Amino acid sequence: MDRPLTRNIHADRRPIDLRGYRDNGGYEGLRVGLGLSPADCLQRIKDSNLRGRGGAGFPTGLKWSFVPMGEDCSPGHKYLICNADEMEPGTFKDRLLLECDPHQLIEGMILAAYTIGADVAYIFIRSEYHIAAQRLREGIVDCEREGLLGDNIQGSGYSLHMHVHASAGRYICGEETALISSLEGKRANPRAKPPFPQVSGLWGRPTIVNNVETLSNIAHIIERGPQWFNDLGLTEDAGTKMYGVSGRVKNPGCWELPMGTPIRTVLEEYAGGMADGYELRGFLPGGGSTDFLTADHLDLAMDYDTIGKAGSRLGTGTLIVLDDATCPVGFVKNLMDFFAQESCGFCTPCRDGLPWSAQVLDDIENGQGKPEDLDTLERQVEFIGAIGNTHCALAPGAMEPLQSALKYFRADFEAHINQGCCPWKARQ
């Protein structure tokens, strides 16, 4: 099985340095890419059908094509930003790529920046990812020394300066326009779109924000071609995917597998199935802000369209498993507490609605719920969950686990209200 993203990652998770990376064929994609025009590089990424791995699955080549290029672009800086914030609950795929193979990301970023004509690139990294940040900084210095970054890269005439910027540590900093505000030194509030960052982003200049996993794919696609990348996927979606599983399974972890691998294969073959004594009740397929799916969905392909049609989202592709010994109300309440705390406070439905939802869930979990609370939660799901009622996707995302829990685990909510206690706690 071809696993381009993790080919340099070993079980002991020791990082690969510049020398080791080059010995294993690294920076060959850069050599190929710098020999092509930016337009040819863009065409390769478009033809590869790579979709952004940050959660929304937006086509990467299409996004890049919105950046004004050539005569369309007024003189001045253009920016590339790698989104390495990774604060989505249950998501730890980017960390592996950042810590173990920093040069794969750096090489992909140089090629992405070359394609869109950016002269400055930032890696905006989660504040807790100290090890990854250090390895990236060392990698950048090594590249500068070898002429792979800085002025006139490899004699090509193209120059790029790259910097690592640690986040101040809020989930909203991962939203691309809030990230840009934060990088500018402002409060991390999301911005209205349009204008989109591709046209007016960092300091009002054309800016591309891409996820770590997205950018880690770029050098491979440039070097090995779009058809190779398309052929990696098992379904319509191209490439491989970093899948992860957390919760009460035998072998929680993170694996690179062909895009479209069945959920059952990820859960049973790679995560080893449920831990002894526990049954599967459901799972969030792509991090904490996706809708629950259940055992009935296990044979679905883990790709963007299939999971979307099943009523959820592929999101980050990292499953969070709900087992039969865990209270689904408490599970959802825990997530709602997180999202309420992480609201940037800019718009009322999110700032006030999420703590209200968390309080109603807290009441139900603690045996003080009333039958009408379920109607309140349904109304909040409908209003706060509607795209367009809030300024960014944090609030609708926060509603996804709740709305699907009310659909699949409604009897559990009712049991709490009818019995005046949490049945799981009562059993302990």
Ligand SMILES: Cc1cc2nc3c(=O)[nH]c(=O)nc-3n(C[C@H](O)[C@H](O)[C@H](O)COP(=O)(O)O)c2cc1C
């Ligand atoms: C609240 C919130 C948090 C987000 N956090 C991240 C994150 O940590 N990493 C990430 O890549 N994308 C995150 N996103 C998505 C980004 O806004 C953006 O779509 C993504 O970085 C684009 O990269 P891609 O096209 O490569 O997927 C978040 C979105 C929202 C609404």
Ligand code: SF4
């Ligand atoms: S939805 Fe929440 S996080 Fe997003 S802008 Fe509104 S208050 Fe801020």
